[in-house]
Amino acid sequence: MGVEICVEGLTKSFGRQVIWQDVSLTLPAGEISVMLGPSGTGKSVFLKTLVGLLKPDRGSITIAGKDVTRLREHDLYEVRKLFGVLFQDGALFGSMDLYDNIAFPLREHTRKSESEIKRIVLEKMDMVGLIGAEEKLPGEISGGMRKRAGLARALVLDPEIILFDEPDSGLDPVRVAYLNQLIVDLNAQIDATFLIVTHDIASARQVPDNIGLLFRRELVMFGPREDLLTSEEPVVRQFLNGRMQGPIGMAEEKDAAQVKQELAELHAGNHRGPKGGKGSGGGKIPRLLPSPGIARSPRWEEIAENEEKMQRLRKLRVAVGPDGGVTGA
Numbered sequence: 001m002g003v004e005i006c007v008e009g010l011t012k013s014f015g016r017q018v019i020w021q022d023v024s025l026t027l028p029a030g031e032i033s034v035m036l037g038p039s040g041t042g043k044s045v046f047l048k049t050l051v052g053l054l055k056p057d058r059g060s061i062t063i064a065g066k067d068v069t070r071l072r073e074h075d076l077y078e079v080r081k082l083f084g085v086l087f088q089d090g091a092l093f094g095s096m097d098l099y100d101n102i103a104f105p106l107r108e109h110t111r112k113s114e115s116e117i118k119r120i121v122l123e124k125m126d127m128v129g130l131i132g133a134e135e136k137l138p139g140e141i142s143g144g145m146r147k148r149a150g151l152a153r154a155l156v157l158d159p160e161i162i163l164f165d166e167p168d169s170g171l172d173p174v175r176v177a178y179l180n181q182l183i184v185d186l187n188a189q190i191d192a193t194f195l196i197v198t199h200d201i202a203s204a205r206q207v208p209d210n211i212g213l214l215f216r217r218e219l220v221m222f223g224p225r226e227d228l229l230t231s232e233e234p235v236v237r238q239f240l241n242g243r244m245q246g247p248i249g250m251a252e253e254k255d256a257a258q259v260k261q262e263l264a265e266l267h268a269g270n271h272r273g274p275k276g277g278k279g280s281g282g283g284k285i286p287r288l289l290p291s292p293g294i295a296r297s298p299r300w301e302e303i304a305e306n307e308e309k310m311q312r313l314r315k316l317r318v319a320v321g322p323d324g325g326v327t328g329a
């Protein structure tokens with residue numbers, strides 16, 4: 001079972017540039033959380049701060065009873081062992097084949113025998129669907145395979161927490177769908193705490209238990225997926241609907257009067273944005289469940305039961321129709 005991460009009052013700046021301030025949230029143990037936010041809002045900085053690669057100005061990050069922000073290098077090293085990180089490009093060594101790339105953390109951080117290493121590497125390669133690609137070099141495989149190899153490498157030390165830095169970047173929608181399914185399947189199997197930084201709204205709608213949104217140096221919201229997907233908060237609605245109208249602009253900042261006018265237009269149904277109109281219906285998006293055949297923890301059993309109930313309700317609503325009249329059938 002993964003561990004909880006409790007962040008309180010976290011602030012980070014570089015020189016005079018405040019990246020975000022007073023961020024407080026709890027990533028529940030074993031759950032999947034997604035952090036959204038426009039480019040440059042400091043999502044990657046947030047991940048690096050969690051693993052202790054960057055020091056915040058203020059605040060605390062409590063993991064397994066220890067405040068990461070106050071640890072000395074040796075203790076930090078111990079806490080980092082709890083983490084697996086999937087970097088954007090997989091961060092593989094170009095000159096090593098996939099087997100050696102994935103074995104690297106085991107050879108570097110443990111005293112396991114080569115036969116034990118082989119067992120673990122092949123097990124993780126199997127989990128991410130890469131069996132048979134052991135001898136491939138990173139340059140010889142697709143972006144999606146590189147991500148999966150990076151994921152296998154993040155798994156070899158059996159982490160309690162996995163951080164995903166834009167796992168979908170550079171992948172086509174079909175590969176993103178496969179990767180999302182893999183993330184859900186892995187969570188069902190290993191029950192670690194997952195934090196995914198992404199821009200991909202479709203993934204954010206289907207995959208996590210919780211969603212957070214960083215904007216203008218603040219954590220605008222963090223909470224259960226349904227709460228964010230049905231939120232009326234203008235920044236959250238704009239981001240989740242991929243609209244131009246709203247507080248988020250090209251250069252992030254918009255004139256308050258313009259935002260007010262755009263939101264008024266939107267409420268009046270006069271929407272010019274690229275996706276969707278009034279009301280996203282986001283709360284009704286079904287949640288991605290583990291693939292058939294993947295053993296489900298009690299947590300996932302409960303999620304699946306709730307999803308089935310929701311689906312029955314949705315079908316009922318479609319059959320009855322919005323005005324109460326029975327349709328179809």
Ligand SMILES: Nc1ncnc2c1ncn2[C@@H]1O[C@H](COP(=O)(O)OP(=O)(O)OP(=O)(O)O)[C@@H](O)[C@H]1O
Pocket residue numbers: 014019037038039040041042043044045046
């Ligand atoms: N080591 C650093 N020194 C100084 N500034 C930095 C450093 N790392 C990041 N920044 C700045 O912090 C800000 C946030 O960067 P970050 O990469 O975390 O954003 P992001 O939300 O992950 O963006 P994207 O979605 O485009 O990847 C940027 O302005 C960046 O230039």
